[in-house]
Amino acid sequence: MNSFIDKIVELFSTPEYIDSLLHGFWLTIQISYFAILIGIILGTIIALVDTAKSSKWMVVPKFICRIYTTIIRGTPMALQLFIMFFIIFAIRGFPSIITAIIAFGLNSAAYTAEVIRGGILSVDQGQTEAGLALGLSRTTIFFKIVAPQAIKNIIPALGNEIITVIKETAIVSMVGMYDLNMAAKDIGSGQNMASYIVPMFTAALFYLATIYLITFIVKQVEKNLRKSDLREEK
């Protein structure tokens, strides 16, 4: 027990270790942030194409979107990361962080697209019909009626996806990137602390705190959006 406390003291009193942890954490945050951003933007586009009214102009885009989500969701994330690193962006000097962001962004887009698509489809068809019967355009109906209701159904599942991406970025250590996960392993290795337990539990706490914060924010947003569902008076 004493040695455990010693290790805690050692980790938090050695500036290099703290520095490494924060560095790793920062990389994790950067990859996650931009990957989620790409995921949401690209995922929204895919979902809109997928739920658009079918017409001859939409046949090819719809087909491409379906193929895309099928491939991404049907193969392991780690393999997609390898393909990005060792085949598509196997360019000397290409910043690995960009490669990682693209890999995770493209992956997240497929899942986000499904989340958004589900949210849009969950809005009662009667809501669209009411808009149509009033002579509103499909664009107005989407922005004023469908989207605001869909978002309520999307936010909880999107929060889930954000959490998944943050945790999944830990696999960048497989291609030698120095993220939070890699930092914990490095600090605990033989040439440093020679004990994994404290750095790894510390890294776990970092992940946990981040995800707890995101869960909290998502809950608040959800609560705000649900206001119009309440039966009592304002």
Added chain:
Amino acid sequence: MENNTELIVKGLRKSFGTNKVLNGINFELHEGDRVVILGPSGSGKSTFLRCINWMEEPTAGEIYLNGELLTEKNIRRIRRNVGMVFQHFNLINNLTVMDNLLLAPMKLKIMKRNEAEKRARELLRHIGLSNKADSFPASLSGGQKQRVAIIRAMMLSPEVLLFDEPTSALDPESIGDVLSLIRELADKGMTIMIVTHEMSFAKEIATRIVFIDKGKIIEEGAPTEFFEHPKTPRVQEFLKKVL
């Protein structure tokens, strides 16, 4: 009928895949008509009503409103003149009662905001729901929702109002409230088409009854004649069951 012909339906057919729901409907509606559409479930009466404002795009046939043929291009403009009330009310859940009423007049730039708001308040007062203007639909009872849905359709001063089973999802007490509001519109000379299962209401309000079975109009006539001296065996059988 001396009045203007508002709506003409010629050879209307509608299929969903291989399922033929409407098999050639010919129909005319005149100003001030109150047509009640009756028929067994699955006969196509709701589909017929929904084809009139192209909620369902007809498979074949022509529909003219005030002499203008309905097409993909003009349907949005024409829908402003054809109000529709749905079985499940379809108030916009994320908008307050007031915003439900203002949505179409504002978005279509038919009225100015203060003008639309004034009309909305008048209509709300009329149905006794002034205090609900800022409530969301979730806090309203079924009957209240349906009455709001009716005045929402009235906001654009349509020429024809279509009612698709407006009381089928309501409790008996609310049914009375909704029917009396429809009755009131009828008394003001509103042109109305209504699909309903309320036989006594049909008898009372209709100027004409249309009976549809298997996607065809098989009998049509004044309510007294229709209910007391039905001509076809199918209608006789139907009336024996429902009355």
